[in-house]
Amino acid sequence: MAKLSQANSQQSAAPRRKRYEEIAEHIELLVFSDRIDPGGRLPSERELMERFGVGRSTVREALFKLNRMGLVELAAGAPARITRPTAKLIVGELAGVARHFLAAPGGIKHFQHARQLFEVALAREAASRANDEEIGILARALEANRGSIGDQAKFIKTDLDFHFAIAQIAKNPIFTSLMTAVDEWLGKQRAVSAQGGATQSAAYAQHAAILEAIESRDPDRAGRAMQDHLERVAEQYWRAMANAGSSRPTTETSDRTISARG
Numbered sequence: 001m002a003k004l005s006q007a008n009s010q011q012s013a014a015p016r017r018k019r020y021e022e023i024a025e026h027i028e029l030l031v032f033s034d035r036i037d038p039g040g041r042l043p044s045e046r047e048l049m050e051r052f053g054v055g056r057s058t059v060r061e062a063l064f065k066l067n068r069m070g071l072v073e074l075a076a077g078a079p080a081r082i083t084r085p086t087a088k089l090i091v092g093e094l095a096g097v098a099r100h101f102l103a104a105p106g107g108i109k110h111f112q113h114a115r116q117l118f119e120v121a122l123a124r125e126a127a128s129r130a131n132d133e134e135i136g137i138l139a140r141a142l143e144a145n146r147g148s149i150g151d152q153a154k155f156i157k158t159d160l161d162f163h164f165a166i167a168q169i170a171k172n173p174i175f176t177s178l179m180t181a182v183d184e185w186l187g188k189q190r191a192v193s194a195q196g197g198a199t200q201s202a203a204y205a206q207h208a209a210i211l212e213a214i215e216s217r218d219p220d221r222a223g224r225a226m227q228d229h230l231e232r233v234a235e236q237y238w239r240a241m242a243n244a245g246s247s248r249p250t251t252e253t254s255d256r257t258i259s260a261r262g
Contacts, residue, residue, distance in 0.1 A: 020061035196240030
């Protein structure tokens with residue numbers, strides 16, 4: 001009896017779900033059970049209000065929740081339509097979240113560590129499975145990177161393009177979406193690193209070492225080359241921040257540093 005009472009107490013202590021969450025889950029189940037096909041229309045707000053016995057604001061909260069999940073497309077003056085979530089849509093939400101995370105104490109170091117683990121694995125994967133066509137695409141991305149030396153903005157873009165080309169080899173849309181989601185921060189990190197002694201020619205040489213390892217189909221070597229590259233970028237980033245006299249860098253600090261460079 002004591003155990004039963006404790007279980008009942010825990011259940012009663014659990015927060016009650018809000019009505020809009022219950023409605024959103026009901027519609028979500030209809031979608032995933034294929035009772036509503038992608039592109040199909042949901043009933044109007046008034047019909048949903050009558051069906052669930054709730055007010056307009058509750059229905060709209062449910063629809064907004066489904067919209068954020070990528071399950072519903074909303075348009076003014078038209079019934080909501082069912083869509084399918086994509087990796088780009090889901091991961092794209094990280095772009096805004098990442099800015100707030102990076103501004104927190106230790107946020108950038110955590111991000112750099114996560115990025116290193118992620119891209120080292122991508123380099124190893126590329127060395128394991130890249131075909132001749134993909135190696136050619138990567139080689140052209142590297143050549144564009146070499147050709148942009150001397151132009152800071154263009155070099156940063158081709159730098160990111162090279163890393164993106166590596167991510168594409170895995171043929172996993174989640175990986176490429178993650179790369180896209182953090183592009184803004186990666187570009188800023190590259191610009192700040194330049195103030196810590198990073199040179200475009202050195203970055204290009206590190207990229208070339210990564211490509212050479214991938215061409216050799218050597219995963220261990222590719223992973224080490226990528227790790228060496230990212231460790232140097234991080235080291236130069238923090239050297240630049242130390243030179244700027246900042247003990248707690250944030251994305252706002254990075255913006256100011258970049259603006260100072262013009």
